[in-house]
Amino acid sequence: MKPPVEVCVFLLSLLAPGVLYTMNNIPALQEPLPILGMGMVVLGCVLLLLLFTVKNKTKLDPLFYVFAEFSFTCMVGLTNALEQSGFISGFMGFYIRQGEPHLSSAYGVMMSYWEGVVHLVLFLTIIHRMLNGKSYRSLALLWAGSSIAHQIVLIPGVLIGKYGSNIHLVFWRNVPFFVAPFWAASVLFSRPRQMPVITADKISMEQKKGLLSRPLDLLLSLLLLGAAAFCVFRGFVVLDCPLDTCFTYIYQYEPYLKDPVGFPRVAMLVYFFYALPLLIVFIYGLRTPGCGWMLDWTIFFAGAMAQTQWCHLGASLHSRTPFTYRVPADKWWPVTILNVLLATVPTLLALRCHNNPAYFMKPVPKGQANSEKKKN
Numbered sequence: 001m002k003p004p005v006e007v008c009v010f011l012l013s014l015l016a017p018g019v020l021y022t023m024n025n026i027p028a029l030q031e032p033l034p035i036l037g038m039g040m041v042v043l044g045c046v047l048l049l050l051l052f053t054v055k056n057k058t059k060l061d062p063l064f065y066v067f068a069e070f071s072f073t074c075m076v077g078l079t080n081a082l083e084q085s086g087f088i089s090g091f092m093g094f095y096i097r098q099g100e101p102h103l104s105s106a107y108g109v110m111m112s113y114w115e116g117v118v119h120l121v122l123f124l125t126i127i128h129r130m131l132n133g134k135s136y137r138s139l140a141l142l143w144a145g146s147s148i149a150h151q152i153v154l155i156p157g158v159l160i161g162k163y164g165s166n167i168h169l170v171f172w173r174n175v176p177f178f179v180a181p182f183w184a185a186s187v188l189f190s191r192p193r194q195m196p197v198i199t200a201d202k203i204s205m206e207q208k209k210g211l212l213s214r215p216l217d218l219l220l221s222l223l224l225l226g227a228a229a230f231c232v233f234r235g236f237v238v239l240d241c242p243l244d245t246c247f248t249y250i251y252q253y254e255p256y257l258k259d260p261v262g263f264p265r266v267a268m269l270v271y272f273f274y275a276l277p278l279l280i281v282f283i284y285g286l287r288t289p290g291c292g293w294m295l296d297w298t299i300f301f302a303g304a305m306a307q308t309q310w311c312h313l314g315a316s317l318h319s320r321t322p323f324t325y326r327v328p329a330d331k332w333w334p335v336t337i338l339n340v341l342l343a344t345v346p347t348l349l350a351l352r353c354h355n356n357p358a359y360f361m362k363p364v365p366k367g368q369a370n371s372e373k374k375k376n
Contacts, residue, residue, distance in 0.1 A: 006128045008053045009068045012046055013120070016075035020091040030094040032169040039173060046072050061130055063140065063187065066180055071123045073177070078116025084109045084320075099170035102154075102163040106318035107263040110311045111150065118307075119143060135194045138299050138354070144188060145303030147181035153267050153308060161262020185300070193295055198358050206358040207289035214359075217286045220352060223345045224286075228279040230342060235272030238265045252328065253335055256316035259325040267312050275305065282349060285360070294360045295353050302350040309343035 003011075019042055023029045029038055050068050054060055080103050083092045096104050103112060122143045129136040155174055158164060211218050237246045238257055250257050257264045278301055285291040313336065316327050327335045353360060 004128070005054060005057075005131050006124050009050070009071050009127055010124055012049055012053075012068075013071045013075040015046075016072055017079045017091060020076065020079055020095070024091055024094045030098055032098050035095065035099050036170050036173060039170070043069060043072070057131070063184055064127060064130060066184055067123045067126055067130075067140075067143075070177075070180075071120055071127075074116050074120035074123065076116075077112040078120070081109055081112035081116055084112070095170075098168055100158075100168070101166055102158050102161075102261070104320075105163075105261050105263075106315035106320040107157070107261060107311055109318065109320060110314035111154065113314075114146075114307055114310050115150070119146065122146075137188055137191060137193065140184065140188050141296060141299045142303040144181050144185040145300035146307035147177075148185065149270070149304035149308045150311075151178040151181065152270055153263060153311070157261065157263035157266040159262075160266065162260040164262070189296060193292075195361070196357065198361065200363070203358045203361050203363060206356075207363065209359075211287050216352060217359075220345070220349055221283050221286050223341070224279050224283050224349070227342055227345050228276055228283075230338065231268075231271040231276045231279065234268045235276075238268040253331045254316060254327060256312075256321060256325045256327065259321060263315070264312060267308055270308070275301075289359055290362050292360050292362060295357055298346065298350040298353045302346040305346045306343050309339055313339040313343075 023035070023038060028034065046069060047065065050065060054064070079088070080092050080095075082088045083090075084104055092103070100108075102108050122139055126136045126139050126143070129139070151174065155178060158167065158171065211221065233246075233249075234254075234257065236243070237250050237254075254264075257268060278297070282294065282298065282301075285294040315321055316325075316335070316339075317332075318326075
């Protein structure tokens, strides 16, 4: 009996450690150009194996191949995380030397764990649902937000940080991994969302309630406002604001913000210029009925904030971060709580929108029901 496709994808991803171990022990494959060439060949072979695996499937979503290929790279990330953490050895040495040395940093390790665990689980779940005719759009949007946030912090962080003077040819393999999530997100946003059937009376009743009549939405609005203020404050901190409060915070609470690796500075600027406007728009969406875009964008944003905050907080506490840039022991709890809240609030908002979407639906004539077609 042929195993399910998602099992085949997982088994293909398990080839990654073997490929890495082989390349790590063949000197001829340990130069930048051979590493890049071998990487392209391996990904091409994985694609051919995938085509063979699903040759009997008809009308397969093109996103399947993106998710399946990325599953293989997720296992590369997990291998790197395990080796940098000391659990295994002999797999990534050549790649750290001649490929992407930033992957040995605290940020790189936390990023690799996220990619190797969270993204891999998401991919296998999405593929399973895709091949069984179930909706996977929300999970895919969650991944798209996470992956785009990963890339827009990683690439500029490498270029402007201390690793910018040691960029090898292999680093530019990140370009297609940067483009693919944007393409996937555009495809996903263009598809109609699967909506529950809700009567016009219930939609009307929900949308007549003011913010004060919805205590959960009021609390979420206040939390979003607090998150926005925190993004503004840390944006000023990394922009070298001379205020005493900013000076005190960066030296006594989060010295990681001035770590020369560059990643924390880029992350805070991404929050300032991209997360902040979205937080304000979400507050508007909680006050204004019929904002259907909230149902998709909150999921996308939750994935982005969860990934970025995991990497940022984890790296600021990690032993690979120099002691002078780590969160001081006496400030561990307040810094951790603030950063966890910043990741949690978007998730709570996404769950609220998903569990009770009536307030965000477009009004329909009385006596009818919202019955948009269920599509992926």
